[in-house]
Amino acid sequence: MKDFFKKYPALIAFIGVGVLITIIFVFYEIMYNTQNKEQQNQYDELNQKAWITEVGEDEPEISPEDLERAENEAKMKAFLETVDNPDFYKKQLRSRPNFDTYREINDEVIGFVLIPDTKIEYPVLRNESRRDYYLKRNIDGSTGYPGCIYVENINGPDFRDPVTITYGHNMANKTMYGQLHDIYRNKEFREAHKYVFVYQPEGVSLYEIIAASSYSDSHLLADDFKKEGNGFLFTGVKPDDQVNVMKHLKEYGDKGAYFKEGEEVTENDRLFVMATCSSSRMRVIVVGKLLFTHLY
Numbered sequence: 001m002k003d004f005f006k007k008y009p010a011l012i013a014f015i016g017v018g019v020l021i022t023i024i025f026v027f028y029e030i031m032y033n034t035q036n037k038e039q040q041n042q043y044d045e046l047n048q049k050a051w052i053t054e055v056g057e058d059e060p061e062i063s064p065e066d067l068e069r070a071e072n073e074a075k076m077k078a079f080l081e082t083v084d085n086p087d088f089y090k091k092q093l094r095s096r097p098n099f100d101t102y103r104e105i106n107d108e109v110i111g112f113v114l115i116p117d118t119k120i121e122y123p124v125l126r127n128e129s130r131r132d133y134y135l136k137r138n139i140d141g142s143t144g145y146p147g148c149i150y151v152e153n154i155n156g157p158d159f160r161d162p163v164t165i166t167y168g169h170n171m172a173n174k175t176m177y178g179q180l181h182d183i184y185r186n187k188e189f190r191e192a193h194k195y196v197f198v199y200q201p202e203g204v205s206l207y208e209i210i211a212a213s214s215y216s217d218s219h220l221l222a223d224d225f226k227k228e229g230n231g232f233l234f235t236g237v238k239p240d241d242q243v244n245v246m247k248h249l250k251e252y253g254d255k256g257a258y259f260k261e262g263e264e265v266t267e268n269d270r271l272f273v274m275a276t277c278s279s280s281r282m283r284v285i286v287v288g289k290l291l292f293t294h295l296y
Contacts, residue, residue, distance in 0.1 A: 075292035079206070092116060092197060093294050097123070099201045106139050110157040112199040113149055113166065113274075117192070118179050120274075124166060124198075126151040135167070145169060146176050159198055159205065162242045163271040165220060170276040170284070177276035184212040184284045190258065196288040198272055203295035207272045207288030210265075213249045213257035214278055215285045220245055242271045249285060265289065 076093070080086040092114075102109040102123045111124040125148045127133035134150035137143055149168040155161050168177030182189045196207040246265045249257065265271065270290040278284045 069295055072292040072294060076206075076294055079291055088116075089195075093204055093206070096199050096204060096296070102139070106141070109139070110151065110200070111159060114197040114199065115179075115193050115195070116197070119175050120177065120179055122149040122168070122176070124149050124151060126153060126155070126157050128153055132167075146171050149176065159200065159272065160270070162267070162269075163220075163245050163273060165273040165275060167275050170278065177274055180212075180274055180276050180284050180286050181278070183209065183286050184214070184258070185256070187258075196272060196274075203293050205272070205293040206291045208260075208291055209286060210260040210263045210289045211246065211249055211258060211285070211287040213252065213254045213259075213285050215249060215252055215254070215275075215283045217281050217283055220248060220273065220275070220285065242269050243267060245271060245273065245287065249287070263289070 080089060083089055097112045099109060099112075102112075106125065108125045108127055109123045110126045112122070113124055114121050123139065125134050125139065127150075131152040131154065132150075134148035136145065136147050138146070139148055146169050149166055151157070151164060151166055155164045170176070170181065171178045174182075183193060184190075190209065190212065194209045196209065198205045198207065242265050246259075250259065272288040272290070274286045274288070275283050
C-alpha cells in the first residue's frame with residue numbers, strides 16, 4: 001500500500017482533491033438548499049400577510065335594500081351641495097318626530113308631514129276600513145273639525161305607492177292644509193317653501209314641489225274607479241298613476257297653475273300629493289316629487 005502511494009503520488013493527490021471538492025460541494029448544496037428553503041418560507045409568509053386580493057365573482061351580492069340606501073345617500077349628498085343653507089337641511093333630515101308619542105294617542109299614525117316655516121306640521125293617519133274616516137275625526141278619536149291629515153286606504157301605509165294622496169281641511173286660520181292656497185297663489189311663498197318632508201319611523205323622504213293647481217272635486221285617481229252597484233270599486237294603484245296625475249292636472253287647464261319648468265314625471269318617479277278644499281266644488285292640489293329617502 002505504501003508502495004502504491006509512493007508510486008502514484010500525483011494520482012493520490014488528485015483523488016484527494018476530488019474527494020475534498022465533492023465534500024465541499026455536498027456541504028454547499030445542503031447549506032444552499034437549507035437557506036433557500038428558509039428564505040422561501042419567509043417570502044411565503046410575507047405574501048400571505050401582504051398580498052391584497054381583489055374580490056371578484058365570489059364577492060357577496062349587495063342587497064336591494066343596501067343598494068337603495070347607497071343611491072339615496074348619494075342623492076342626499078348632491079342635494080345638500082346645491083342648497084344655500086345645507087346645515088338647516090342636515091338638521092331637518094337628522095331630526096324626527098317621536099312616533100311612540102303620537103301612537104300612544106292613536107296607533108293609526110303612519111307618518112308626519114312638514115313644510116318648514118309653515119303651519120303644515122302634522123301627523124298623517126290612515127284607517128284600514130274607511131277611506132274618509134279622518135275627514136271629520138280628530139287624532140284623539142273625537143268627531144268634528146279640524147280633523148286630521150290623512151291618507152285614504154286606497155294607498156298603502158308606507159308612502160311607497162307611485163302616487164300617495166293626502167287630504168286636509170282648508171281652515172280659515174291657515175292651519176291643517178290651509179296654507180296650500182299660499183303655495184298655489186303666491187310665487188314668493190312657493191319659492192321659499194318648495195320642499196316637503198315626510199317622516200316615517202324608519203326614515204325621512206324629501207319631496208320638491210313641482211306643481212300646484214286648482215282642480216275639480218273629482219278624485220285624482222278617478223280613472224282607477226269602476227262602477228259596481230251603487231258604489232265604486234278601486235282597482236289598485238297602477239305603475240303609471242304618477243304620470244296620469246300630472247296629465248289630469250295639466251289637462252284641467254287652470255291658467256293660474258304652477259308647473260315646474262322642464263320637470264317631467266315618469267313611471268320611475270314617486271309623488272306625494274296634498275289636497276284641500278277651495279270651494280264646495282273645487283280643490284287645490286300641490287304635488288311633490290321624491291328627491292330621496294334618508295334611512296335612519
